[in-house]
Each structure stands twice: as structure tokens, then as C-alpha cells.
Amino acid sequence: MALSPFSRMADRGFDLEERLETLEENDLKRSLSPVDRVAERGYFAEPSGGDLPVLDSAEALVFASNNYLGLTDDQRVQDAARQAAATVGTGAGASRLVTGDTMVHRDLERLLAETKGTERALAFSSGYAANVGTITALEPDVVFSDKLNHASIIDGCRLSGAETVVYDHCDAASLRSKLAERTDQARRDGRDPADEAWLIVTDSVFSMDGTVAPLTAICDAAEEYGAWVMVDEAHATGLYANGGGVVQAEGLEDRVQIQLGTLSKALASQGGYVAGSTELIELLINDARSFVFSTGLAPPAAAAASEALHIARHSDVRERLWENVAHLRDGLESMGFEVLGSSQILPVLVGDRQDALALADGIRERDVVAPAIRPPTVPEGTSRIRVVPMATHDQDDVIGCLEAFRAAGEEVGVL
Structure with a gap:
């Protein structure tokens, strides 16, 4: 019997309330907490829905931002953004392939290519778009991916349809073993491994662990097995040699085929980029869907990133960041905290989820912002406080952060 046009079917929608309640019960529900400015200190609002x-x-005091060089409120960066808005416009108005390509974009890409030691660079609307667009455009047969790679890399692998082989975090021996296993399996199946396109993908600095990928050893393995290497320098761009990333610090420009990064962290802006050969950039311009079908990066964002990169390369701002990193790490470790990693990101390992939340709350009560990171973002039993100084924090700021950790740690019982 045909249904009446006025009959009501069972609700095939989504039980959002139950999902939110589950998040709440598991201490996983997140809320937005606006701040008045993006800088080393600010006024925060309580979550207000x-x-x-x-x-x-x-x-x-903010010790939680990726604004590593503290350039978001630098007068020179703000002036560059204002000048671009006044001269070029506030938005690109269209895809770069239509009418959204401007001289501001080209100037940024020229500077990025120069910094990264490549022939060309291409700006995307976000780092996420750069990763997804690049991996899918390359169409690899197999991707070898670090276990803790960023979600945008994971999603790029999924969308590309490639077989993804995960190797142990920052473990070049594990990578080499996976490459050998894949080679042996192909031969057992009667296939020539050289018929497959292989891509090794890793972050250079990992945002939740502060670890740094062993890029030289990864390049050694890649060259032995004929794979390409793609490195996401999101949390490294602007902080290392000559304003570059870990690739530049290790002198690997000629051994890493694809360098990516964001403009939204140390470069105090918005967007992402890919740097590599002319052929790579031309392919992405034509086949990276996240580039082709997105409005171009806003000109003020491109101009701000250019000026921030210039400052990173030609001032002492990087040195001031690393001085703060050393001071903060030494202070936390001397109290008895275990600090992970070897970068500007200082994860203070707590272990228990509730202890981490209580420590973050105790720090916040002392007017220092540093969030608790807990499962599923990190493995069970490894909850932590993610601490990140900026170049613009002064000595008193760092001391204030350390004092808040000491008092809150004693109060919670983790010291």
C-alpha cells in the first residue's frame, strides 16, 4: 500500500543530545572561550554557548598559543595587512585560477620558495587544504605515514585512496622495516615494487608531543627504496635556520621533494603553503582540488605572512623564543615535572586524565592559560599540559608561569 503524502516516517536524523551527553560524561566536551586579543596575555571569557x-x-598569561614568535600584534605585520587591504582588497574574490591571483600572493610565494630552498611555492587557504590537496593530487599507490601525523595528513591519505602503511612514531628503523616488508610482499606476489608510487609523509615537529622527526634517517631510507618524502613543517616554519624549518636546519632541501607548512602559527597569519619543484607546483595548480575550488588566500593574510617571514629571517625574534623555551623547560624539570619532546612545544606529562584537568584548572586560577590534553587526542595514561612560550614573553612572564605550575602541582598532588 502506497504511503500517504502526509504520512510521517520514523526520524532518520541524528541524536545530537545523546552524543553531547556522552562527550560530557567522558570529560571530552569542548567549549569556545573567546579572548580579547591574540598575544602573550589577554582577557578571556567563560564559555557562553x-x-x-x-x-x-x-x-x-597565555602559554598555549601557536603564535610562537608573538608576531600577531607586531606593528609591522599589522601595517602590512592594512596596506594590502587598502591597496589590493580585503579578499581575493575568487579562485586563484579565476581572478583571485594577486601580486601579494606571488610575493609571498617567492619569499617562501627562497626560504625553503625550492624552485617554487604555492599558497593555500589553509594548511589542512595544503595537505589534503597535495596528497590527493599526487595519487600515490602507497603512503608510509608516521603514527602521530596530523589529522590533515591522515585525511589526505584516506581521500587519495592510497594504501596507507603506518610506522612507529619518529622511528626510522620502523619505517625502513615497513619499506622492506612492502618490497618483499610485492615480489612474492609477482609484482615489481618499482611499478608503485611510494610517498613517505611526516610532520617535522609534532604538536602534542613536541618531538622532532629524524628527517635525515628518513631521507636515507627513502632513497634506498626509491620513495619520495613529504614533510609538514607546520610547527617549524619560521623557527629554524634562516626562518625555515627542520628541513633547513638539517640541510635537506635537495632530499625532501615536498615541503609543506602553515602561515597561521609562527607567521602570525592564516593559510598554508607547499614548496617544491616547478613541476610539483604546476601539478597542484591544476589537480589539487582544495586549491582549484577554493577562493584564494585573502591578500591581507598573504601580506601579513610575508612580513612575519621577513622578521623571522632578519631579526633576533627566533633567538628570543628559544631562550624562553630553555628557561621554561629547565624550570619545569627542576621542579620534578617530566617534559616531553625536544622542540618549542613543552608537554608536561601528568598521566591521569583527572589530574591533568585539575592541574590545568589550578594553573588557570593563577591566571596562566595552558590546556590539558587528554585521550583520545593522546593515548590513555599520557594526559599532559601542553606548554608553549612565545618570543614576546619576558622573563617575569616565564617566572609567573613556573610559579603557577609549582603552586598548582603541589595543590593537586602531582609534585
Whole structure:
């Protein structure tokens, strides 16, 4: 019997309330907490849902931002963005392939290519778009991916349809073993391994662990097995040699075929980039869907990133960051905290989820912002506080952060 046009079917929608309740029960529900400015300190609002937020009356020190060089409120960077908006416009208005390509974009790409030691560079609307667009455009048969790679790399692998082989985190021996296993399996199946296109993908600095990939050893393995190497320098761009990343610090420009990064962290702007050969960039311009079908990066964002990169290359701002990193790491470790990694990201290992949340709350009560990172973002039993100084924090700021950790750690019982 045919259904009446007025009959109601069972609800085939989504039980959003139950999903939110589950997140709440598991201490996984996140909320937005607006701040008045992006800098080394600011006034925060309590989570307000859809209501108008009300800023707290106490200013807090921010040790949680990826604004590593503290350039978001640098006058030179802001002036560059204002000048681009006044001269070129506030938005690109279209895809770069239509009318959204401007001289501001080209100037940024020229500077990025020069910094990264490549023939060309291409700016994307986000680092996420750069990763997804690049991996899918390359159409690899097999991707060898670090276990802790960023979600955008994981999604790029999925969307590309490639077989993804995961190797142990920052473990070149594990990578080499996976490459050998794949070679042996192909031969057993009567296939020539050379018929497959292989891509090794890794972050250079890992955002939750502060670890640095062993890029030289990865390049050694790649060259032995004929694979290409793609390195995401999102958390490294601007911080290492001559304003480059770990690739530049290790002198690997000629051994890493694809370098990516973001403009939204040390470069105080928005967007992403890919740097490599002319042929790579021409392919991405034509086949990277996240580039082709996105409006071009806003000209003020491109100009801000260019100026920030210039400052990173030609001032002492990087040295000031690393001085703060050393001071903060030494202070935390001397108290008895275990600090992971070997980069500007300082994850303070707590272990228990509830202890980590309590420590973060205790630090926040002392007007220092540093969030608790817990499962599923990190493995069970490895909850931590992610601490990140900026170049613009002064000595008193760092001391204030350390004092907050000491007092909160004693209060919570983790010291």
C-alpha cells in the first residue's frame, strides 16, 4: 500500500543530545572561550554557548598559543595587512585560477620558495587544504605515514585512496622495516615494487608531543627504496635556520621533494603553503582540488605572512623564543615535572586524565592559560599540559608561569 503524502516516517536524523551527553560524561566536551586579543596575555571569557561572551576581569598569561614568535600584534605585520587591504582588497574574490591571483600572493610565494630552498611555492587557504590537496593530487599507490601525523595528513591519505602503511612514531628503523616488508610482499606476489608510487609523509615537529622527526634517517631510507618524502613543517616554519624549518636546519632541501607548512602559527597569519619543484607546483595548480575550488588566500593574510617571514629571517625574534623555551623547560624539570619532546612545544606529562584537568584548572586560577590534553587526542595514561612560550614573553612572564605550575602541582598532588 502506497504511503500517504502526509504520512510521517520514523526520524532518520541524528541524536545530537545523546552524543553531547556522552562527550560530557567522558570529560571530552569542548567549549569556545573567546579572548580579547591574540598575544602573550589577554582577557578571556567563560564559555557562553551562543550568548554574547563577557570577558573576565583578570588578565591571563597565555602559554598555549601557536603564535610562537608573538608576531600577531607586531606593528609591522599589522601595517602590512592594512596596506594590502587598502591597496589590493580585503579578499581575493575568487579562485586563484579565476581572478583571485594577486601580486601579494606571488610575493609571498617567492619569499617562501627562497626560504625553503625550492624552485617554487604555492599558497593555500589553509594548511589542512595544503595537505589534503597535495596528497590527493599526487595519487600515490602507497603512503608510509608516521603514527602521530596530523589529522590533515591522515585525511589526505584516506581521500587519495592510497594504501596507507603506518610506522612507529619518529622511528626510522620502523619505517625502513615497513619499506622492506612492502618490497618483499610485492615480489612474492609477482609484482615489481618499482611499478608503485611510494610517498613517505611526516610532520617535522609534532604538536602534542613536541618531538622532532629524524628527517635525515628518513631521507636515507627513502632513497634506498626509491620513495619520495613529504614533510609538514607546520610547527617549524619560521623557527629554524634562516626562518625555515627542520628541513633547513638539517640541510635537506635537495632530499625532501615536498615541503609543506602553515602561515597561521609562527607567521602570525592564516593559510598554508607547499614548496617544491616547478613541476610539483604546476601539478597542484591544476589537480589539487582544495586549491582549484577554493577562493584564494585573502591578500591581507598573504601580506601579513610575508612580513612575519621577513622578521623571522632578519631579526633576533627566533633567538628570543628559544631562550624562553630553555628557561621554561629547565624550570619545569627542576621542579620534578617530566617534559616531553625536544622542540618549542613543552608537554608536561601528568598521566591521569583527572589530574591533568585539575592541574590545568589550578594553573588557570593563577591566571596562566595552558590546556590539558587528554585521550583520545593522546593515548590513555599520557594526559599532559601542553606548554608553549612565545618570543614576546619576558622573563617575569616565564617566572609567573613556573610559579603557577609549582603552586598548582603541589595543590593537586602531582609534585
